[in-house]
Amino acid sequence: MKIFIDTADIDEIEEAYSWGILDGITTNPSLIKKAVEKLKNKGKKVDMEEYIKKICSIVEGPVSLEVRGIKAEEMVREGNILYEKFNDINDNIVIKIPVNTAFNENDEQFEGIKAIKELEETGIPTNATLIMAPEQALLAAKAGASYVSPFLGRVDDYIRSVKGIEYSKMDYWDFDASILMENKEREKKAENGYKVVSSVSYSDNGIYSGVHLVESIIRIFDSYSYDTEIIAASVRNARQVRLVAEMGVDIATIPFTVIKEMVSHYKTMEGMKKFTQDVVEEYSKLFE
Numbered sequence: 001m002k003i004f005i006d007t008a009d010i011d012e013i014e015e016a017y018s019w020g021i022l023d024g025i026t027t028n029p030s031l032i033k034k035a036v037e038k039l040k041n042k043g044k045k046v047d048m049e050e051y052i053k054k055i056c057s058i059v060e061g062p063v064s065l066e067v068r069g070i071k072a073e074e075m076v077r078e079g080n081i082l083y084e085k086f087n088d089i090n091d092n093i094v095i096k097i098p099v100n101t102a103f104n105e106n107d108e109q110f111e112g113i114k115a116i117k118e119l120e121e122t123g124i125p126t127n128a129t130l131i132m133a134p135e136q137a138l139l140a141a142k143a144g145a146s147y148v149s150p151f152l153g154r155v156d157d158y159i160r161s162v163k164g165i166e167y168s169k170m171d172y173w174d175f176d177a178s179i180l181m182e183n184k185e186r187e188k189k190a191e192n193g194y195k196v197v198s199s200v201s202y203s204d205n206g207i208y209s210g211v212h213l214v215e216s217i218i219r220i221f222d223s224y225s226y227d228t229e230i231i232a233a234s235v236r237n238a239r240q241v242r243l244v245a246e247m248g249v250d251i252a253t254i255p256f257t258v259i260k261e262m263v264s265h266y267k268t269m270e271g272m273k274k275f276t277q278d279v280v281e282e283y284s285k286l287f288e
């Protein structure tokens with residue numbers, strides 16, 4: 001599995017890159033805003049063009065940069081600008097296009113899909129972002145997207161908030177337990193003699209969690225041998241990374257804090273203390 005870092009913070013990118021584990025970078029307007037605010041708080045001025053050039057030069061792998069337009073035409077124009085400005089640096093630009101740019105149901109729903117198709121036809125790779133349903137990923141793949149980014153954490157947030165379940169942002173959403181709860185509700189209804197037409201669902205239209213969303217997309221893409229790579233995004237904890245890795249997802253894009261969480265374990269630290277204490281003088285002499 002390839003590991004991308006989900007950040008626009010150059011300090012984080014450089015640090016993770018120095019560990020030898022980084023295959024790419026994903027950014028979005030919110031991550032750029034966070035990085036810019038950090039620099040401004042330190043009293044630094046930001047030259048955005050130079051800043052992004054630096055990001056592109058650090059890693060050999062793909063760097064996703066997102067458009068800000070809403071209409072296909074705008075997104076294609078902006079995608080071309082980003083590609084022309086930055087692809088020469090390291091030949092690694094991918095244009096992030098929201099799969100659907102509608103703000104509400106009356107808006108145009110296919111602008112993202114159209115932009116993906118147009119950019120891909122001119123040889124500019126795209127990453128279909130804000131994927132919350134397998135069907136969106138299927139359409140993005142049909143349009144020729146090089147990558148799709150299912151948003152694990154936000155799907156978990158949605159299911160938990162609709163069901164009134166309290167959670168903290170980085171908590172793992174235990175969807176196995178949610179399926180159990182759903183089955184119990186079904187059994188209870190059956191016992192009471194109700195005909196079970198639809199269940200009390202701990203899901204979003206049959207998707208139980210962000211991890212389950214990835215599983216579904218993998219199954220669909222495998223069925224039709226799509227080349228589109230899946231980037232597990234909006235990752236909130238190490239356990240999500242483990243589960244999507246077990247499923248064979250192509251890529252996980254991971255915030256810096258979660259990358260650090262992946263390597264840390266209480267018993268590793270405890271073992272480390274003991275090994276350090278137990279070094280005898282005779283063994284130490286080997287290193288003199």
Ligand code: G3P
Pocket residue numbers: 006026028031151153154233234235253
């Ligand atoms: O990769 C998408 C990501 O940046 C969104 O993450 O935690 O804001 O849902 P989050």
